Amino acid sequence: MAATPGLRYPSNKKTIYDRNLNRSKNAELSRAAFAYLFVEMISYAQKRVKGIADLERRLNQQGYPLGLRLLDLLLTRASPPSLRPTRILPLLQFIAQTLWRHLFSRPADALEKSESDPAQYMLYDNDPLPNTYISLPKEMSQLNCAAFVAGVIEGVCDGAGFPTTGVSAHSVGEQEGGGGVEGRMWPGKTVFLICFRGEVLEREEVLGRGGSG
Amino acid sequence: MVYRVVFALFIISKAGGLIYNREFHAGLSKLEANDYLIVAGTFHGIHAITKQLCPAAAAPTPPAITTPSLAPSPFPSRPSGLEVLETQNFRMQCFQTQTGVKFLLFTEPHQPNVDTMMRRIYELYADYVMKNPFYTVEMPIRCEKFDRGLDGFVKVRS
Amino acid sequence: MILYSFYIFDRHTECIYSRKWNTRPISSSTKSARPQSGVSITSNGDVAPATRKALSKEDDAKLIFGLVFSLRNMAQKLGGEDDSFLCYRTGEYKLHYYETPTRLKFVMLTDHGAKTQRSALHQIWALLYVEYVVKNPLSPVEHPGGIGVANVMFEQGLDAFVERVVLPT
Numbered sequence: 001m002a003a004t005p006g007l008r009y010p011s012n013k014k015t016i017y018d019r020n021l022n023r024s025k026n027a028e029l030s031r032a033a034f035a036y037l038f039v040e041m042i043s044y045a046q047k048r049v050k051g052i053a054d055l056e057r058r059l060n061q062q063g064y065p066l067g068l069r070l071l072d073l074l075l076t077r078a079s080p081p082s083l084r085p086t087r088i089l090p091l092l093q094f095i096a097q098t099l100w101r102h103l104f105s106r107p108a109d110a111l112e113k114s115e116s117d118p119a120q121y122m123l124y125d126n127d128p129l130p131n132t133y134i135s136l137p138k139e140m141s142q143l144n145c146a147a148f149v150a151g152v153i154e155g156v157c158d159g160a161g162f163p164t165t166g167v168s169a170h171s172v173g174e175q176e177g178g179g180g181v182e183g184r185m186w187p188g189k190t191v192f193l194i195c196f197r198g199e200v201l202e203r204e205e206v207l208g209r210g211g212s213g
Numbered sequence: 214m215v216y217r218v219v220f221a222l223f224i225i226s227k228a229g230g231l232i233y234n235r236e237f238h239a240g241l242s243k244l245e246a247n248d249y250l251i252v253a254g255t256f257h258g259i260h261a262i263t264k265q266l267c268p269a270a271a272a273p274t275p276p277a278i279t280t281p282s283l284a285p286s287p288f289p290s291r292p293s294g295l296e297v298l299e300t301q302n303f304r305m306q307c308f309q310t311q312t313g314v315k316f317l318l319f320t321e322p323h324q325p326n327v328d329t330m331m332r333r334i335y336e337l338y339a340d341y342v343m344k345n346p347f348y349t350v351e352m353p354i355r356c357e358k359f360d361r362g363l364d365g366f367v368k369v370r371s
Numbered sequence: 372m373i374l375y376s377f378y379i380f381d382r383h384t385e386c387i388y389s390r391k392w393n394t395r396p397i398s399s400s401t402k403s404a405r406p407q408s409g410v411s412i413t414s415n416g417d418v419a420p421a422t423r424k425a426l427s428k429e430d431d432a433k434l435i436f437g438l439v440f441s442l443r444n445m446a447q448k449l450g451g452e453d454d455s456f457l458c459y460r461t462g463e464y465k466l467h468y469y470e471t472p473t474r475l476k477f478v479m480l481t482d483h484g485a486k487t488q489r490s491a492l493h494q495i496w497a498l499l500y501v502e503y504v505v506k507n508p509l510s511p512v513e514h515p516g517g518i519g520v521a522n523v524m525f526e527q528g529l530d531a532f533v534e535r536v537v538l539p540t
Contacts (some may be wrong), residue, residue, distance in 0.1 A: 035344040134345035135356035205315035241449045255441055262438050267463045268375035268480055282378060293462030298442065300457055302450035
């Protein structure tokens with residue numbers, strides 16, 4: 001078949017699938033290019049949405065497939081190629097370290113376990129990259145555009161076999177801003193709430209017993 | 214370095230509307246909101262005329278008179294229009310982007326390094342206004358991060 | 372320094388004297404190449420460049436007066452009542468402005484790198500205009516249409532002044 005040259009079939013027959021996966025491992029992308037793309041993604045997501053929750057849900061959906069794919073890519077690239085994480089802690093470490101380094105060239109700022117809910121984990125980022133250039137209008141102050149990143153996390157968890165009831169992004173900078181130095185230093189500080197499903201916890205418990213016994 | 218003062222920054226849209234107006238230090242007269250719009254509109258016209266008056270027009274070659282619209286031209290060599298305005302009490306530098314947006318920076322008459330300052334302001338604008346998904350082109354600029362960026366920068370300098 | 376033109380406006384907004392210096396050498400050869408490309412994209416066949424040039428020559432003085440008037444108002448609005456407009460420059464030229472206590476307006480256009488010519492404008496008023504126009508018994512008090520300004524003494528004085536003071540700076 002004589003394929004027409006284009007993005008999918010370049011004239012030199014080298015498609016994106018022919019390239020070595022590690023070729024662009026350390027390549028950095030233009031931050032401005034991402035910023036402009038993200039502007040369009042938000043504009044697109046903003047069409048026909050009913051509210052801020054709806055908009056965040058859509059951003060989350062845009063990130064989800066990215067998470068699924070990144071899980072594959074990052075596991076393949078790991079040396080030696082590793083299996084997917086099977087316990088909660090290694091999974092969260094994978095997200096906070098490997099995934100974050102890949103996406104933002106730095107690890108996440110903190111990882112915490114909720115004291116009230118055993119299914120809940122908190123991942124902190126002091127200044128999420130997607131929000132770098134975004135100033136929220138007053139009427140949308142509840143919105144956090146890092147919902148996109150929350151979608152990526154959800155994709156990774158789901159793909160690794162850790163279904164969640166949802167991952168959401170919340171701004172914490174402002175609440176703390178009244179009291180702590182933290183808030184003033186990191187006005188964009190964001191927490192990603194990860195809520196695993198019951199079955200994940202049950203499995204974790206079984207595996208835990210198996211490990212100790 | 215000598216202690217100098219930046220008075221204010223105006224941003225005028227391609228269509229001549231005032232889309233940003235910020236005072237850093239007292240020094241210019243306070244006007245009604247409406248009067249600021251009038252000043253911006255007037256300046257928009259003045260700027261267009263200063264382009265037309267380019268004395269190259271006196272030369273035998275066809276003059277580079279621009280059309281009334283400030284259509285962006287891919288040629289950076291078109292007449293620049295007013296760049297610096299000096300009066301007894303202030304100095305105003307005007308910078309026009311390729312897309313027709315004008316930045317007006319009001320300083321004390323002998324403020325040094327206005328060019329660098331202008332470049333930095335343009336950078337802040339490109340980052341925190343143009344890359345903000347919630348900003349609509351040609352509309353008034355209400356971007357917290359842009360304000361904060363200017364604050365940090367102008368206050369530090371002066 | 373390159374001198375492009377010089378204007379005097381009276382208090383009735385009329386241009387009572389204008390003078391142009393032909394300035395095609397050196398600088399215009401570099402400039403001519405640029406504007407042509409500008410014309411080719413901007414003039415959508417509305418006015419041919421040649422006729423527009425003829426028009427603009429007549430209207431130049433009116434345009435400049437309107438411009439100077441607006442800038443003067445703008446300066447006073449923003450800088451306070453006591454503020455006065457001094458000059459502006461573009462990438463191509465610089466306009467110098469001086470207003471006498473009798474509200475005569477002196478305007479000079481030079482290349483954009485020139486130093487301020489305010490004192491030169493002041494001297495033209497004090498040494499030439501006052502001497503040869505105001506003190507001239509044959510000249511009327513007002514100068515509608517420029518009557519009495521462009522007399523031989525003033526013209527010669529201006530030429531000499533430009534040669535001696537303005538151009539060498």
